[in-house]
Amino acid sequence: MKKIILTVILAVLSVSAFAQTGKSLYEKYSDLEGVEAVYISSAMFKLIGKLPVDMGTDSVDIGRLVRSLKGMYILNIPNSGPASQLAAEVTKMIRGGKYELLMEAKDSGDRMQMYTISDDNFIRSFVMLNTDGDETSFICFDGEIVREDFEKVVLESM
Amino acid sequence: MTPEELEAISNDTTLPAGSAGAKELIAKLDIAQEVKGRPSRRLYVSWISGIAATFILMLGIGIALQNRGPKDTFDDPELAYAQVQEVFSRIGAGVQQGKDAVDESGQLITSEMEKTINKLTR
Numbered sequence: 001m002k003k004i005i006l007t008v009i010l011a012v013l014s015v016s017a018f019a020q021t022g023k024s025l026y027e028k029y030s031d032l033e034g035v036e037a038v039y040i041s042s043a044m045f046k047l048i049g050k051l052p053v054d055m056g057t058d059s060v061d062i063g064r065l066v067r068s069l070k071g072m073y074i075l076n077i078p079n080s081g082p083a084s085q086l087a088a089e090v091t092k093m094i095r096g097g098k099y100e101l102l103m104e105a106k107d108s109g110d111r112m113q114m115y116t117i118s119d120d121n122f123i124r125s126f127v128m129l130n131t132d133g134d135e136t137s138f139i140c141f142d143g144e145i146v147r148e149d150f151e152k153v154v155l156e157s158m
Numbered sequence: 159m160t161p162e163e164l165e166a167i168s169n170d171t172t173l174p175a176g177s178a179g180a181k182e183l184i185a186k187l188d189i190a191q192e193v194k195g196r197p198s199r200r201l202y203v204s205w206i207s208g209i210a211a212t213f214i215l216m217l218g219i220g221i222a223l224q225n226r227g228p229k230d231t232f233d234d235p236e237l238a239y240a241q242v243q244e245v246f247s248r249i250g251a252g253v254q255q256g257k258d259a260v261d262e263s264g265q266l267i268t269s270e271m272e273k274t275i276n277k278l279t280r
Binding site for chain 2: 023040130158
């Protein structure tokens with residue numbers, strides 16, 4: 001009996017060691033009908049970093065930012081689909097990880113939240129969850145992004 | 159095992175001497191312990207190895223599944239770059255939305271404060 005209990009506890013522990021990530025959410029929802037999904041791998045980011053195009057202005061070096069990305073997951077789910085389920089799972093992922101709320105805005109039913117895992121110099125993970133009247137969007141990317149680069153690129157994109 | 163049981167085993171003349179005898183003695187000790195309802199050391203070892211093997215196996219399966227990544231959506235890095243630009247413009251729009259909300263609430267606070275100040279100074 002003890003053996004069975006111990007085995008079950010260890011099995012549960014080993015399964016919970018693999019908590020939800022942007023990747024696991026992407027894998028779960030990307031194949032569902034009506035879901036728009038985009039994945040960009042670390043290898044592709046390296047290739048983008050080598051493109052012979054001007055990837056920056058005087059103040060922003062997008063090339064360095066792109067090369068520091070390790071994976072980007074994007075899901076757009078119509079609200080008629082499993083959008084609320086995705087939103088609930090993203091919330092669970094945020095609570096289970098070391099994410100901090102970067103900003104949140106609500107406006108007549110629309111809701112946008114941004115979270116990061118970061119320290120003073122680097123952003124290790126970024127999550128954006130946006131729900132509007134028609135669809136719910138989930139954007140997640142991981143990497144070793146220089147905080148300054150990220151802030152500059154976002155400000156330039158505004 | 160009690161000292162009496164051990165003495166009984168030591169007085170057992172049917173047990174052969176040498177290494178074969180030692181093995182038989184160990185087997186008897188194991189049986190004696192199992193009869194008394196306590197698992198023998200050997201059983202503990204087999205339990206622990208079984209549990210450890212299960213754990214390692216599940217961990218291995220988990221790691222293997224985690225490392226199997228999804229397929230890249232784009233084959234062309236230029237298209238992927240366009241997507242990255244779009245993502246950053248969406249983030250920028252989100253930040254702008256937040257900034258507008260802050261500006262709006264700031265204006266509300268200011269106009270409320272003005273009303274209060276007007277009332278007070280009237």
